[in-house]
Amino acid sequence: xxxxVPHNNSPVVQFSRVxxxxxxxxxxxxxxxxxxxxxxxxxxxxSGCGKTTTLRLLAGFEEPDEDGGEVRxxxxxxxxxxxxxxxxxxxFQNYALFPHLSVERNISFGLEQRKTPKGEIGDRxxxxxxxxxxxxxxxxxRMPAQLSGGQRQRxxxxxxxxxxxxxxxxxxxxxxxxxxLRKEMQLELKTLNKQLGITFVYVTHDQEEALTMxxxxxxxxxxxxxxxxxxxxxxxxxxxxxxxxxxxESNFFxxxxxxxxxxxxxxxxxxxxxxxxxxxQSVTKGKQVRISVRPECMDVWxxxxxxxxxxxxxxxxxxxxxxxxxxxxxxxxxxxxxxTIAVRNEGQxxxxxxxxxxxxxxxxxxxxxxxxxxxx
Amino acid sequence: xxxxxxxxxxxxxxxxxAQAWSLLAPGGFWLLAFxxxxxxxxxxxxxxxxxxxxGVEPGFTLEHYRxxxxxxxxxxxxxxxxxxxxxxxxxxxxxxxxxYVIARGxxxxxxxxxxxxxxxxxxxxxxxxAMIFLMRDSGLINNWLMKLGLIQEPLSLLYTPFAVMVGLVxxxxxxxxxxxxxxxxxxxxxxxxxxxxxxxxxxARFRKVTLPLSMPGVVAGCLLVFxxxxxxxxxxxxxxxxxxxxxxxxxxxxxxxxRNWPFGSAASxxxxxxxxxxxxxxxxxxxxxxxGR
Numbered sequence: 001x002x003x004x005v006p007h008n009n010s011p012v013v014q015f016s017r018v019x020x021x022x023x024x025x026x027x028x029x030x031x032x033x034x035x036x037x038x039x040x041x042x043x044x045x046x047s048g049c050g051k052t053t054t055l056r057l058l059a060g061f062e063e064p065d066e067d068g069g070e071v072r073x074x075x076x077x078x079x080x081x082x083x084x085x086x087x088x089x090x091x092f093q094n095y096a097l098f099p100h101l102s103v104e105r106n107i108s109f110g111l112e113q114r115k116t117p118k119g120e121i122g123d124r125x126x127x128x129x130x131x132x133x134x135x136x137x138x139x140x141x142r143m144p145a146q147l148s149g150g151q152r153q154r155x156x157x158x159x160x161x162x163x164x165x166x167x168x169x170x171x172x173x174x175x176x177x178x179x180x181l182r183k184e185m186q187l188e189l190k191t192l193n194k195q196l197g198i199t200f201v202y203v204t205h206d207q208e209e210a211l212t213m214x215x216x217x218x219x220x221x222x223x224x225x226x227x228x229x230x231x232x233x234x235x236x237x238x239x240x241x242x243x244x245x246x247x248x249e250s251n252f253f254x255x256x257x258x259x260x261x262x263x264x265x266x267x268x269x270x271x272x273x274x275x276x277x278x279x280x281q282s283v284t285k286g287k288q289v290r291i292s293v294r295p296e297c298m299d300v301w302x303x304x305x306x307x308x309x310x311x312x313x314x315x316x317x318x319x320x321x322x323x324x325x326x327x328x329x330x331x332x333x334x335x336x337x338x339x340t341i342a343v344r345n346e347g348q349x350x351x352x353x354x355x356x357x358x359x360x361x362x363x364x365x366x367x368x369x370x371x372x373x374x375x376x
Numbered sequence: 377x378x379x380x381x382x383x384x385x386x387x388x389x390x391x392x393x394a395q396a397w398s399l400l401a402p403g404g405f406w407l408l409a410f411x412x413x414x415x416x417x418x419x420x421x422x423x424x425x426x427x428x429x430x431g432v433e434p435g436f437t438l439e440h441y442r443x444x445x446x447x448x449x450x451x452x453x454x455x456x457x458x459x460x461x462x463x464x465x466x467x468x469x470x471x472x473x474x475x476y477v478i479a480r481g482x483x484x485x486x487x488x489x490x491x492x493x494x495x496x497x498x499x500x501x502x503x504x505x506a507m508i509f510l511m512r513d514s515g516l517i518n519n520w521l522m523k524l525g526l527i528q529e530p531l532s533l534l535y536t537p538f539a540v541m542v543g544l545v546x547x548x549x550x551x552x553x554x555x556x557x558x559x560x561x562x563x564x565x566x567x568x569x570x571x572x573x574x575x576x577x578x579x580a581r582f583r584k585v586t587l588p589l590s591m592p593g594v595v596a597g598c599l600l601v602f603x604x605x606x607x608x609x610x611x612x613x614x615x616x617x618x619x620x621x622x623x624x625x626x627x628x629x630x631x632x633x634x635r636n637w638p639f640g641s642a643a644s645x646x647x648x649x650x651x652x653x654x655x656x657x658x659x660x661x662x663x664x665x666x667x668g669r
Contacts, residue, residue, distance in 0.1 A: 059569075059573060061569055082572065084574075089573060
């Protein structure tokens with residue numbers, strides 16, 4: 001029986017109902033997703049959420065449980081295949097460069113293992129170094145100990161890319177380098193992904209990094225995929241409270257659904273206040289709902305000047321925080337809850353915000369900006 | 377008093393070199409007094425004529441060094457080197473796998489390490505005597521083999537080169553295991569994973585990553601076995617009988633029964649020079665081996 005031949009738009013990676021248990025701990029719990037050819041796919045979540053185990057299942061360092069589902073690479077079930085039998089490359093968190101081998105020998109290691117003709121190796125090593133913007137004549141003969149963190153990072157990347165893999169796994173590769181270099185590498189990685197057509201599977205706990213680079217993100221929590229979607233979908237339509245909180249900042253409100261009029265449902269908050277939400281499949285009369293609103297979707301008004309048609313809650317301004325590009329206004333509500341509102345900074349020296357700490361204020365937002373959340 | 381102490385400490389603090397000297401002094405004195413001085417005395421003895429009743433007489437001679445190049449002694453020297461090298465090789469072949477397992481031993485690690493050093497709780501002399509009970513004609517090994525019907529006559533194990541080699545390997549094996557263990561234990565496991573992702577099967581992974589990175593341990597282990605093996609005399613004396621002399625026995629004999637201290641000193645210096653030379657050759661060869669650094 002021949003293995004199914006993958007054609008170009010079939011997924012390169014398929015997880016179907018995959019589980020992995022370590023002793024008593026479910027590290028990965030019945031997760032399913034596909035990764036498409038050439039896409040930049042990120043797994044994002046806090047530590048212990050199962051993202052690294054998922055990557056290791058994909059690399060072949062871990063095997064799914066018995067009856068723990070199937071991992072497919074290019075259509076073929078690889079549950080029992082060792083890493084060296086898979087067409088993958090990987091960049092490790094601590095780079096894992098061989099300390100006893102020169103940069104050149106580190107990069108040629110994989111080519112030698114794969115019996116690449118001798119004449120071809122030197123050429124490909126040079127090309128890989130150039131690709132990650134290290135001058136071959138300067139770096140080939142150096143030992144890893146003679147490189148800076150950023151240079152090691154690039155060598156590790158070259159060592160993985162030189163194999164021209166179908167899939168490149170990256171395990172928090174930018175965690176150990178400084179912010180400025182990290183931003184630069186993020187854009188470079190994204191460019192390489194598009195240029196080479198290699199599928200990137202990227203693990204990170206840094207939401208900004210994931211939003212910057214990814215075509216799609218799988219947000220993971222408690223060994224499951226909490227939400228899978230494009231950065232815009234994840235940010236603008238978080239499915240659960242966890243996603244809303246983990247990616248960006250969110251304000252949360254709860255209440256019981258009351259009446260519907262004019263295409264909007266009225267939701268009554270426990271303290272008696274009301275707000276309106278738009279139609280949604282899980283909104284029915286009498287139901288308890290939880291919503292999130294992004295800080296930049298909210299505005300601060302004088303208590304008597306709230307625009308009509310907007311949801312509003314009253315409170316006291318507790319603090320105004322200067323962040324450069326934006327200002328965060330923190331408002332304390334009567335129930336002692338706090339709401340954060342992001343306001344564009346139009347220059348505090350020429351056009352300062354008209355409120356100060358201690359002022360009474362109204363926080364207002366549109367019903368369309370309410371994200372109705374499912375349970376975590 | 378406290379005032380004096382404080383001032384002394386402050387003085388030391390301002391002078392790092394004085395600090396270093398004060399830390400070096402106790403150990404340095406010990407080595408100077410009990411290692412360097414006797415060596416110098418021996419060097420002087422080795423070039424002086426032998427006294428009639430032991431000891432030395434004034435004068436200068438190279439006679440003792442010349443005497444050593446007699447076939448009789450060269451034979452012993454050669455045997456000593458061959459056995460020491462063989463012992464080192466056997467220890468390496470047996471010790472590396474043990475060290476490997478201990479380093480990967482998980483929760484058994486400490487117990488296994490404890491077992492490796494456990495023999496040191498008894499003196500080497502006692503343990504060597506115990507081996508006589510194992511290997512003599514009416515010893516445990518022969519007894520069992522005969523009871524099992526595998527042999528009719530007792531094998532003569534004791535007082536053979538075989539017995540000496542068994543004893544040497546037994547005595548020095550921990551000195552091979554421990555340094556190799558130490559270097560394997562430090563090995564970053566993600567390097568092994570990196571090798572695997574890059575296509576290395578277990579054999580290649582071992583040859584290209586594990587082995588080269590554990591070379592410092594292998595080198596240390598080999599030196600720790602080879603050098604003491606060259607100078608050992610107890611094992612060959614007790615397990616080898618009079619026919620299996622090693623250079624250590626010769627030196628010991630010259631200093632005791634033969635009462636020929638100058639010749640014993642000369643023999644010691646020749647061995648020392650050879651050890652130094654062979655260690656330097658070994659280190660040089662290792663440094664030139666690709667990946668062996």
